[in-house]
Amino acid sequence: LMVWLRRCTHYLFIIVVAVNGTLLTINAGDYIFYTDWARTSFVVFSISQTLMLTVGAVYYLTFTGVPGTATYYALIITVYTWVAKGAWSSLGYPYDFIVTPVWLPSAMLLDLAYWATKRNKHSLILFGGVLVGMSLPLFNMVNLLTVADPLETAFKYPRPTLPPYMTPIEPQVGKFYNSPVALGAGAGAVLAVTMAALGCKLTTWTYRWMAA
Numbered sequence: 001l002m003v004w005l006r007r008c009t010h011y012l013f014i015i016v017v018a019v020n021g022t023l024l025t026i027n028a029g030d031y032i033f034y035t036d037w038a039r040t041s042f043v044v045f046s047i048s049q050t051l052m053l054t055v056g057a058v059y060y061l062t063f064t065g066v067p068g069t070a071t072y073y074a075l076i077i078t079v080y081t082w083v084a085k086g087a088w089s090s091l092g093y094p095y096d097f098i099v100t101p102v103w104l105p106s107a108m109l110l111d112l113a114y115w116a117t118k119r120n121k122h123s124l125i126l127f128g129g130v131l132v133g134m135s136l137p138l139f140n141m142v143n144l145l146t147v148a149d150p151l152e153t154a155f156k157y158p159r160p161t162l163p164p165y166m167t168p169i170e171p172q173v174g175k176f177y178n179s180p181v182a183l184g185a186g187a188g189a190v191l192a193v194t195m196a197a198l199g200c201k202l203t204t205w206t207y208r209w210m211a212a
Contacts, residue, residue: 042144046137046184047191049101053077054132054192057107058124058199063206067115074107102139106132121200129196133189137181 056077057070081100089095109131110124117123 042137042141042180043184043187045101046140046180047188049103049140050106050133050136050184050188050192051195053103053106053136054110054129054195055199055202057110057132058128058196059202061110061114062121062124062200062203065119067111067119070107070110070114071104074103078103099140099144101136102143103136105139106136109135125193125196125200129193130189132196133187133192134185137184137188141181 053074057073060073061067061070078100085095085100110128113128113131114120114124117127
């Protein structure tokens, strides 16, 4: 009975991670309204999605030991987010209010790194983490080309009650400011390796807990 309960707890944890990933998408995904901060928000959006995908997918992947489960995990959070899009749309928000991230190709690269290195978790951490971090901002920028123009949407659906930290100001142009994909990919590639290592560590802790 205890083994069954522990396994159920593990799968519940995966569901919780996926749901929180969906909520993270909703909170980060409305950058489409903040036109003055669009590029900065895209970087934050990319990094947050990269880290969330990496830790959850690597945990799921190393727990099962079956290449392909990272893609399955990405499919779960993609479905959740599309359901959330429908819910927000029914409340009167524009359909592009939540931009569903393109997780699947990056998760496939994670599976590929695990499979090609014969399920070596150290290679998964290094190669998989870098591949996810480098690819996700690129896929999402392509994804953004298919949604409504942010400026047009912002004027059509004004948000007069912005919190102070989101109040639009004149953006300052910096060295990397006009290259949000490069900045998001660079930061994501470094941080995703750490998150991949954490995902593997979570698996180790889970197995120890199940064996106790």
